[in-house]
Amino acid sequence: MQIFEKTITVSEDDIDDLNHVNNVRYVQWVQDIAKDHWLAYATKDILETYSWFLVNHFIEYKSQALLGDKLLLKTYVPLVEGVSTTRHVEIINAETNQLIVNSKAKWCLIDNKTQRPTRIIPEIAKLFN
Template sequence: MNSVFSVKFKVQTSDIDDLNHVNNVVYVKWMDEVAFEHWSFLTKDTPLPEYIWVVVRHEIDYLKQAVLGDEITVKTWVGETRGFTSARLMEFYKNDVLLVKAKTVWAMLDVKTYKPTRIRENVLKILQRPK
């Protein structure tokens, strides 16, 4: 497994739905925020402004609930990368309890044309960079 990057969230009132737990849409929002933070971390010394990433697929398994006030730790790492796509895996924990696991497939685009562009060695090295 590539290096794991972690981000913490505290469940806020705005994250809660009518069933008194974190709404599924909030997890998708957190997934986007964590992916952005991880990419920013990976590229802090070697910016790649010529590329942008867009989501092409989400797979999410909701295993347990999170409620108001819970401290959530999100762990993410880069999975299979080939062609112009790269998978990002995430796990959401409350303490040591796995709440949600997710996989997002991202496509790398050229920032000027918005067309898919092959992930070359320079980007692959950054995606696989240790924490």
Template sequence: MTPIPFQQELTVASHHLDEQNHVNNLEYIKWVLDISEAHWTTKTPADTREKHAWFVLDHHIHYKRQAFLGEELILTTWIENYSKVKSERRVDITRKTDGKTVVEAKTNWCFIDRVTKKPSLITTAILKPYIEFDSA
């Protein structure tokens, strides 16, 4: 299986900064959630999104470098692996000017039924927009 990455770009604005004048750590978490949501809504049909959703189980974030006002960042996300009802999504945030990694994030998600709020089986049809399955 080969993940199909999804990207967005953003420019650091003043409201992203903390008292140290670099991007606030909470902004990175928000960006991880935002690109995850954008990937889901862009690649998944509306009828599927009406029936299912994702709940965060945990975040693991490695802050590697600081980002500052005006810097352009590239957010890249992909599905690293999955099981019956869980998925591990990765997000890398890199600086556009030099390609250096600013943040590496790993989030574990649980796929749920919107009505029952219980875990739901992740089918191949659900994964098709996100993963190329190797034909053997």
């Protein structure tokens, strides 16, 4: 199983009225790292032919992040079957190693021409191994 990671630093734009990261920002980061992972490994042909549709999303807030915190975003797809995958995302304080957010999202592969679900081909499944 391949783990894709990136590090970000919490900025003023990420902070809410309670002086910690706004919950909506975490949702955006979960989506952003999923997209970054896909774009990092999918070929041009795959990108032109397929897209992902979000089916459902679960996010658990374990702690809070504050202005200036360095966060490690990690994502992986442990299982690919049929037309869907479940993507896991963890957001961790990079300095304390404390888990901030744990997320699972079910994504369905869509054929760009038909806009219908389509079976995940082996070339795509390999992108997550």
